[in-house]
Every structure is written in C-alpha cells, then in structure tokens.
Amino acid sequence: MPIRLGELARQFDCKLLGDAEVQIASVASLGSAGPDALSFLSGAAFKQQLATTRAAAVIVRAADAKDCPTASLVHENPYACYARIADFLYPPPAIEPGIHRSAELAASARISPSAQISAHVCIGERSIIGDHTYIAPGCIIGDDCRIGSNGRMLANVTVVSRVTIGNRFILHPGVVIGSDGFGNAMTPQGWVKVPQLGGVRVGDDVEVGANSAIDLGALEDTVIGDGVRIDNLVHVAHNVKIGAHTAIAGQCGFSGSVTIGQRCMFGGQSGVAGHLTICDDVIVNGKGLITKSITQPGVYSSAFPSEPVNEWNRIVARIRRLGNLIERISKLEKRES
Numbered sequence: 001m002p003i004r005l006g007e008l009a010r011q012f013d014c015k016l017l018g019d020a021e022v023q024i025a026s027v028a029s030l031g032s033a034g035p036d037a038l039s040f041l042s043g044a045a046f047k048q049q050l051a052t053t054r055a056a057a058v059i060v061r062a063a064d065a066k067d068c069p070t071a072s073l074v075h076e077n078p079y080a081c082y083a084r085i086a087d088f089l090y091p092p093p094a095i096e097p098g099i100h101r102s103a104e105l106a107a108s109a110r111i112s113p114s115a116q117i118s119a120h121v122c123i124g125e126r127s128i129i130g131d132h133t134y135i136a137p138g139c140i141i142g143d144d145c146r147i148g149s150n151g152r153m154l155a156n157v158t159v160v161s162r163v164t165i166g167n168r169f170i171l172h173p174g175v176v177i178g179s180d181g182f183g184n185a186m187t188p189q190g191w192v193k194v195p196q197l198g199g200v201r202v203g204d205d206v207e208v209g210a211n212s213a214i215d216l217g218a219l220e221d222t223v224i225g226d227g228v229r230i231d232n233l234v235h236v237a238h239n240v241k242i243g244a245h246t247a248i249a250g251q252c253g254f255s256g257s258v259t260i261g262q263r264c265m266f267g268g269q270s271g272v273a274g275h276l277t278i279c280d281d282v283i284v285n286g287k288g289l290i291t292k293s294i295t296q297p298g299v300y301s302s303a304f305p306s307e308p309v310n311e312w313n314r315i316v317a318r319i320r321r322l323g324n325l326i327e328r329i330s331k332l333e334k335r336e337s
Helices: 005-011 044-050 062-067 078-089 309-336
Strands: 015-017 037-040 057-060 071-074 163-165 176-179 184-187 190-193 200-202 213-215 222-224 282-284 298-300
Touching: 005 015, 005 071, 037 078, 044 062, 057 062, 057 078, 062 071, 163 176, 176 200, 200 213, 213 222
Parallel strands: 037 057, 057 071, 163 200, 176 213, 200 222, 282 298
Antiparallel strands: 015 071, 184 190
16 A cells, blocks of 8 residues: 655655655666656765666665655665665564464473464474464474564474574474584494483574574574565584674574574675674675685685686685795795805
C-alpha cells in the first residue's frame, strides 16, 4: 500500500525536502527506479546516476541534497535508513499461530501458542519455542534447546542439541547449529573422538546465512554475541566466541577456541587459526589468514591479489630465490664487519 513521503520522513526521522504528498509504493536503485519508487545514494560511485534518476524521492546525505533532482529524505546514513524503510514496506509474512498436523513434537516440548510450527518439523525433548516465532517446513530442533521470540527459522534448519537462541533471530535455509566440534585425539591405534559436551549460545538479533555451521563447545559453550551477522557457508568451530555486532562474509572459517571482539568485520574466505584472540574493531580483508592474535584495532590483509599468469610466475620465481639472496647478503655483511 502506498505511503506519503511526509509520513516516511516522520517515522524514520528524516528531513524532508520536497512535496510531502508524494506517494511511495516501492524501493529501487537509482538507475531502475520508477515514479512511485524511493531510492538512495550511499556513495560517490553512484553520484552520476542521481542526476538522471526517475525515482519519486531519494534518501541522501545533507551534502548531496542540493544535487538531487527529485524530492529527498535527508539522513546521515542513507543506506541504513533505506534498509529500515524497505523492511517497513516489505514486511515478512505474518505469523499464523498453530502447529501443522505433520509436525512431530516431544511430549516435554513447550511451544508458545503464538508460534507457527510448519509441516514436517521435529522438536525434541524439553525444547522451548518462544512467542511469535516462525519455524519453517523441514526444520529439526533436538533436545534441550531454547528458541527465542519473534524469530524466523527458515526451511531445513537443524538445531541439534543444547542450543540457546535469543530473540529476533533469522536462520536461513540449511543452517546447522549444535553439530559436534572437530575434536579428535591421536593414539598409536588411530584417532579417538573427543566428546563435545558443551552447548551453543546465540544472542539476540543474530542472522545466520544459508548452509553455515556453528559447532557445539567441547566443554564450555560456543558463543555468538548480540547482533552478529554471519553470511552463507561460514564455519564456526567449537568454543569460538564472537563479540556483538561482528559481521562475517561468506566462506570464512574460525578454528577452535578463537575469541573475536565486538564490531569486527571479516571479508569473504578469510580465516583465523585456533586459540587466537582478535580485539574489538578489527577489519580483515577478503582471503585474509590470521595466524597470530591481533591486539590493535585496524585493517588487516594477507592474500596476494591476482596477477596475469606470466607476471605471477615471475613473482613466484623471485620468492623462491629469496633464500639464496638472504644468504649472500648475510655473507657480505659478515665480510664488511
């Protein structure tokens, strides 16, 4: 249903420049927006598109408002403002309280009357589902799990056992929380599996992307802090602790007993070796490999960028000769001394 631009400005604490009666029915990018759409400008890379946009209105910073050819909503963080408005205009489907006839629930499970339990869901002994939470078809929740309120567990999520999840979570399809950590002890006869006896604790307002896995702790719990964002195909090993509001891009891996601070960001395919500590406010660029603890906030990189194959072969050849070069320099320095 369309909404007046003036009403959006009031609800989302924006300064309105232009006609308050403009009707907004959708959101779109600057290049594709039509005359009933709201768009946004969040960076200089898209400034050229602002002049020709057909959007009904654009969310901009104050410094860009003078260049906007349409009505505008002025906000200090246009992208975050857009996200909140888009969520308002496109809310998730309403909860339909009840339990599908094909769901299988343990006798000791406790389900809020306001929760929606969809087809072919299995819920184990002593597990609890909070108010207004949606459990999609095919989800499996094992024994001794506590699932919070106002959350969304999408199709085929598996919560194995001894898992606590806070409120307002989103778990995307295929997420596995509470699988065994990778604990093995070597003996002369081969590997002996180490029992994983801890649990997993997930805070409020956490989102976990499709096919990511968060393992049980070996003795203590694996912990995911409030507001953490985890992308698709991420592995969090046993006893890892991730601080509040950290964001982790796809295909990252965190080895056992790693501690990550608050407000950190990890680019895609980056990884952290076991038992390390990363302080607050660290950014690790894509493919970054962390092999020692980080105690100072900042931006860290370690991967070589791609090069044409001939240039890369020359670089590798030079690296292989470094050992000989160091030895020659050391001999020269000894002669001079």
